[in-house]
Amino acid sequence: MRYIRYAFLAILAxxxxxxxxxxxxxxxxxxxxxxxxxxLGWSWSVTMPLFLLIFGAIVVGVMIGFVWEWLxxxxxxxxxxxxxxxxxxxxxxxxxxxxxxxGKGDDVLALIDGPGATAR
Numbered sequence: 001m002r003y004i005r006y007a008f009l010a011i012l013a014x015x016x017x018x019x020x021x022x023x024x025x026x027x028x029x030x031x032x033x034x035x036x037x038x039x040l041g042w043s044w045s046v047t048m049p050l051f052l053l054i055f056g057a058i059v060v061g062v063m064i065g066f067v068w069e070w071l072x073x074x075x076x077x078x079x080x081x082x083x084x085x086x087x088x089x090x091x092x093x094x095x096x097x098x099x100x101x102x103g104k105g106d107d108v109l110a111l112i113d114g115p116g117a118t119a120r
Contacts (some may be wrong), residue, residue, distance in 0.1 A: 025049065027048065055079075
């Protein structure tokens with residue numbers, strides 16, 4: 001299994017390097033369209049290689065997916081926590097019910113054992 005993982009990572013690295021080498025052209029990323037930036041009086045832009053923009057978009061997409069799934073699965077995590085607490089509470093109750101109170105024995109067994117027997 002380890003070799004399959006290493007092979008997958010090697011293929012992924014080769015693909016990423018290939019995309020990076022093929023997309024080395026410089027692009028300018030603008031926050032606002034030129035017309036709107038002229039109207040507002042300020043504009044923000046950054047110049048970077050295209051492959052950084054592509055990789056950044058992939059990372060942002062993956063992070064949005066992780067957050068979306070985390071929010072979607074909240075009800076399942078809350079239900080699991082509630083069930084775990086209920087299970088622990090029931091286990092404590094069973095343990096409490098199985099152990100007799102100290103100093104008290106079973107009266108029926110004491111009668112069967114005879115008058116010289118001590119209560120359990």
